[in-house]
Amino acid sequence: MSDSPAAPVEAVATSPAVAKVEETTTEITEIAEAPAAAVAPPAAEEKKQIESKTAKKNSKFDPSVLPESEDHSAIQTQVHFYFSDSNLPTDKYLWEMTGGPENKPVELKKICQFGRMRRFKSYETVVAALRMSKFVTISGPSGAEVVVRKNAYNPNRPRSKIDAATVYVKGFGDEEPTTQFDLEALFSKYGTVNAVRLRREADNSFKGSVYVEFQDPETAEAFLKVEPKPQWRDQELKIMSKPAYVAEKSQLIREGKIEPNSNSAPRFYEGRTIGGQNKRGGFRGGRGNGNYNGGDKNDWKKRRDDDRKNGFRGGRGGRGGRGGRGGNGNNNSNAKSNERNNERAAAATSNGGKPVIQATNEKGEAVTNGKRSSDENGAEPPAKKVDTKEA
DSSP states (O other), X not given: OOSSTTSOHHHHOSSSOOOBOOOOSOOOOOOOOOOTTSOOOOHHHHHHHHHHHHHHHHOXXXXXXXXXXXXXXXXXXXXXXXXXXXXXXXXXXXXXXXTGGGOOOEEHHXXXXXXXXXXXXXXXXXXXXXXXXXXXXXXXXXTSOEEEESSOOOTTSOHHHHHHTEEEEEOOOSOOTXXXXXXXXXXXXXXXXXXXXXEEBTTSOEEEEEEEEESSHHHHHHHHTOSSOOEETTEEOEEEEHHHHHHXXXXXXXXXXXXXXXXXOOEEETTEEESGGGOTTGGGSSSSOOBOSSSOTXXXXXXXXXXXXXTTOGGGSHHHXXXXXXOOOBHHHHHHHHHHHHHHHHHHTTTTTOOEEEEEOTTSXXXXXXXXXXXXXXXOOOOOOOOOOOO
């Protein structure tokens, strides 16, 4: 799926079975009842714990429904997925352990603790299967093996080809414990699939739509042309390419027909958290006017129309005001900027409406130097000196 040799397609996708983009960290343990003398956790930390437990509850995914197996091909497919270009940059836990392009080895026993790996009960069988892999390398003493990619992840691989191989499908209803596996089986009928990603809200509940990343753009294009269109439990599905879906949403937002979604789950990618309620620039994600402190945050159509009338000047213009390049997209920042502009305009027309020469200090604040224009002094500007010498 990539032009880079870092992840050979034949190594990553050797079976129609597809691994889920899952949370690989250990399960959240129940919070023990604190002793009487213990200090209650801060409100922010307590809220975080509650949200984490709620998010875990809202996801119905349950890998324990998978049957036990000792199949070498299934073991390779699962481990290859974890380290693949499709999963590694989006998997915070593995990314931090491997260092991404640093390609640091990972303890195999940690990999065996992941949800989908628990069906492979024999550690020795996992080691034997991976020794035959063309995508990863196993080394280290017996019982303490480590696993590493043969070729390091390349962060400069082209994203356009990945998006061209991805389709958007909507209409799956509520999530069930087997939904992830059922959808993988559905899409694998139409070609090799690298990943099926269930799209989620900020509280981790299923949106009813997925992104399906096929092995290459050609397979995705063929899927989009399938007739009759695939259905889910006798229900029609909305099917389109990911680039087309993104373009459609952007157009509807520009036309004011839908509001930008600020409730999506944050996404991890190559060491950065993207989207969710921690977007750059707040609600609009890099467009400024995001972290509203007061005011009607739902009045986004009026703000858009005002921005258009003003030529997108003011708090949203330049490098600082857009919230992505040094600005924070905060309305307080925009208000202060406008306030300074008003002060400068008032100072420039003070003293009876006559202009005053202005200067600014190192903070960009207006400073009056006391000088007045030539008209205010009642004197005509000095005549230009004329060279009277003959040519």
